[in-house]
Amino acid sequence: MKNLAVVLVTAIVFLVIGILVSPKKNAIRYPASVVQSTFEVVKKQGRVIIGIGQEAAPFGYMENGKLVGFDVDIVRAMVKKLEKYAAKEIKIEFRPVSDETRISWVQSGQIHMSLCHTNNTRKRDANIDFTVPYGWDAKGVLYNVSKGKNRNLTDFAGKVIGIKRSSSSEGEIQAYFKNKGWDEVTLKAYDSHIAGIQALVDDQIDGFTDDNSIIINTAMRAGHKVGPNEVLAVTATPYSPAFFGVGVPENDSDWRDVLNYSLHDLWNSGEFLEIYQKWFGPDSMCPVPLGSNRMEPYVEG
Amino acid sequence: MNFREYVFAEPYFGWLCAGVQMTLLITALTTILSLVLGAVVAAFATSSSRTGRLVAKTYVSLFRNLPLVPLLLFLVFAMPGVFRFLTGRRFPVGMDFLLLVLGLSLNTSAYIAEILRSGIQALPAEHAFAARVLGLKPLAIRISVVYPQALRIVLPALGTRLIHNMKNSAIALVLPLPLEYMEVVGQAGRIAGQTFAWAEPLLFAAAVHLSLAILFSLIVNKLAREAQRKIEVSR
Amino acid sequence: MSLYEIIRTLLIGYPIPPEMIDPNFPVFIQRIGGLNLTLVVTVLSLLLGTPLGLVLAMTRSGPHGGIGRLPLGEKMGWWALQGPATVIVEVIRGIPIMILVLLTFYLPYRLFRLRVPPIILATVALSLYSGVYLSEIFRSGFRAVDERWVDAAHTLGLGKWQVLLKIKLPITLRAMLPALLGLVITIFKDSSVLMVVGVPELTFSARQIQVAEPVSYALVLGLVLLIYWSLATTGSVLCNRLEKVCSKHLSE
Structure with a gap:
């Protein structure tokens, strides 16, 4: 009895202290180290620690025990360009990040940069910074063709839709349906894309959503046919665009600049398009035409 | 630490409050179901039929030795496919929450059955004899003489297991539940997915679980003391 | 992926590309995965938990309750240590292992x-x-030592250390052994919670297979359950045997 009272009092005291010391709104939450830029650290140590997603084809995934994907190729080429600015050899060290840790590890300084098909949303931009977009996609809903062909987003009003946990889809799809005045969707958060797609095949949910290229690739890799007249299909109109950026620590201008330069160099030299064609070109599993999307290639000089 | 922004701001505080309600709901449902299941299995375990005892023993050894995380994952992710494979029909939609309750109850009921069995076997055989001499039927003896006394003996152990059962509800975090069905830890994870701050909502969830555990153990202690008094009186 | 490969991956973990290995920490630790990692983490945490449990139990038992006398005064300052020890024990026992791991x-x-x-x-x-x-188990083990036995041993002329080694420790250990083995099984099973933070133990290996390979998740999860069940059952059968042996010795 006495023991329990002691615990209760301590817990309450801790909670009250926690509330009292919590800073006011709009205070700087994660003061980045302005003393030394991440670029200086990378130069000095001769290595760059990169958070990389390894569970979402075609961006970063495991194949035969090797890490492959668009993000992986891009970052390898980027570091090659980075070496020019650092004027020394830089070793790549990958750390696996999940959708839960891809932002917070950048904040906490665990990793120097993060590439995990991270859509540059405002909420995220408030916590870390992003380079210029290096990938473009749209978010539609994957559905079972047997339950109706050529479905539109409006068909999913009031239905159950699966999302990937800790993706930005939750807010985006709810806001889209609200703006259109349609019935709210019920969302179910899955731990992995493949779990959600399996649930869709098993008819447990009406649709599954994330970046189109990820859901199509994941479904095809699991052996499901994707297309308007196949087993699974994606809605023609998306509810949200996606711009993938490299996550870098907040307020670290030097580091962000040099990564932007590396991306521009890739674009200007044509290497970017080569890599893009490899993963999203007509011969790839899920072609995503570049269309009018361009990286802002700043002019040198 | 910034509780003001990540815990006590809308919509996050609303999510957490809904999560607390779901934690309580899951706890209530699993407690009832596992008590019922546990009592049935304990009845089998102490019955005179050999098959009955074997069934009870298998049940207890199966579900006590399966860890909850893979068990729940299996129930939610593999059941639809297994069901279709066996029956050729579609697994009913929207069962995830019920499967969660079922999975937690299967685990807890195996422990409860074991606790109740030990309580029943700890009773002196004279009690049942006396009741039989008085002309009570076997079922009546069980219900009115054996079970209430056994329950009094095992109350502390039972209470500990039920508090453990409440803590187990946090494993729902690994399951794909509709957002409004997520319990408090799941909601904390949902906030973390939006704000990238795990520490604050998690500390809130920890405080909730801690205070619930303390509250329940106070209740159990009180009940156990009364039960102890009754046991002493009956001697 | 063949059945053999699936089982192999579950036992030793999913392969890690060399670039993913952190050179600042011992490499061989990072290469452990699957069931191996589950077992390693279980054993390590029990080994590291023992001193912690001993300290907590001895603090909470007070100057006379522990297995020996602590180098502290009889009355001085005990409450100052007992308070925090009680808070640590009750707080960690009060929150789910899931929250503890995430925190x-x-x-x-x-x-x-x-x-x-x-x-x-x-x-x-x-x-x-x-x-x-463990601290709770130790505490109940300490209580199993009857002061009269200790007094009897002292009367027979046994020294302080002899009493500790020949009387107190054997009794305590025998009283604790079943509960101890039960805890080993519990930790073994509860380590599956680590999958939520991406530690590549047995359950997470199953998830890695599911994400990377086109195999049936039901099959992989079934195998995982079978591995956990067979090891835990072996443990609990052993536990029951020991319980019988121990209670026999104690009643003699």
């Missing part, structure tokens, strides 16, 4: 910006958990 993974970054490899954090979380439960 261990996210709080150090948030508060101190510590960079610790996941496997060490996992061991720390489970050590705290096992230490607290």
Whole structure:
């Protein structure tokens, strides 16, 4: 009895202290180290620690025990360009990040940069910074063709839709349906894309959503046919665009600049398009035409 | 630490409050179901039929030795496919929450059955004899003489297991539940997915679980003391 | 992926590309995965939890309750130690292991910006958990020692250390052994919670297979359950045997 009272009092005291010391709104939450830029650290140590997603084809995934994907190729080429600015050899060290840790590890300084098909949303931009977009996609809903062909987003009003946990889809799809005045969707958060797609095949949910290229690739890799007249299909109109950026620590201008330069160099030299064609070109599993999307290639000089 | 922004701001505080309600709901449902299941299995375990005892023993050894995380994952992710494979029909939609309750109850009921069995076997055989001499039927003896006394003996152990059962509800975090069905830890994870701050909502969830555990153990202690008094009186 | 490969991956873990290995920490630790990692984390956390549990139990038992006398005064300052020890035990026992694991993974970054490899954090979380439960087991073990036996031993002329080694320790150990083995099984099973933070133990290996290979998740999860069940059942059968042996010795 006495023991329990002691615990209760301590817990309450801790909670009250926690509330009292919590800073006011709009205070700087994660003061980045302005003393030394991440670029200086990378130069000095001769290595760059990169958070990389390894569970979402075609961006970063495991194949035969090797890490492959668009993000992986891009970052390898980027570091090659980075070496020019650092004027020394830089070793790549990958750390696996999940959708839960891809932002917070950048904040906490665990990793120097993060590439995990991270859509540059405002909420995220408030916590870390992003380079210029290096990938473009749209978010539609994957559905079972047997339950109706050529479905539109409006068909999913009031239905159950699966999302990937800790993706930005939750807010985006709810806001889209609200703006259109349609019935709210019920969302179910899955731990992995493949779990959600399996649930869709098993008819447990009406649709599954994330970046189109990820859901199509994941479904095809699991052996499901994707297309308007196949087993699974994606809605023609998306509810949200996606711009993938490299996550870098907040307020670290030097580091962000040099990564932007590396991306521009890739674009200007044509290497970017080569890599893009490899993963999203007509011969790839899920072609995503570049269309009018361009990286802002700043002019040198 | 910034509780003001990540815990006590809308919509996050609303999510957490809904999560607390779901934690309580899951706890209530699993407690009832596992008590019922546990009592049935304990009845089998102490019955005179050999098959009955074997069934009870298998049940207890199966579900006590399966860890909850893979068990729940299996129930939610593999059941639809297994069901279709066996029956050729579609697994009913929207069962995830019920499967969660079922999975937690299967685990807890195996422990409860074991606790109740030990309580029943700890009773002196004279009690049942006396009741039989008085002309009570076997079922009546069980219900009115054996079970209430056994329950009094095992109350502390039972209470500990039920508090453990409440803590187990946090494993729902690994399951794909509709957002409004997520319990408090799941909601904390949902906030973390939006704000990238795990520490604050998690500390809130920890405080909730801690205070619930303390509250329940106070209740159990009180009940156990009364039960102890009754046991002493009956001697 | 063939059945053989699936089982192999579950036992030793999913292969890690060389670039993913952190050179600042021992490489061989990072290569452990699957069931191996589950077992390693279980054993490590019990080993590290033992001193923690002993300290907590001796503190909470007071100057006379422990297995020996602590180098502290009879009355001075005990409450100051007992309070925090009680708070630690009750708080960790009061929160789910899921929250404990998540807090261990996210709080150090948030508060101190510590960079610790996941496997060490996992061991720390489970050590705290096992230490607290071990302290309860130790405490009940201490209580099993009857003061009269100790007095009798002293009368027979046994020294302080002889009493500790020949009377107190055997009785305590025998009284604790069943509960101890039960805790080993519990920690073994509860280590599956580590999958939520991406520690590549048995359950997470199943998830890695599911994400990377086109195989049936039901099959993989079924195999995982079978592995856990067979090991835990072996343990609990052993536990029952020991319980019988121990109770026989005690009643003699």
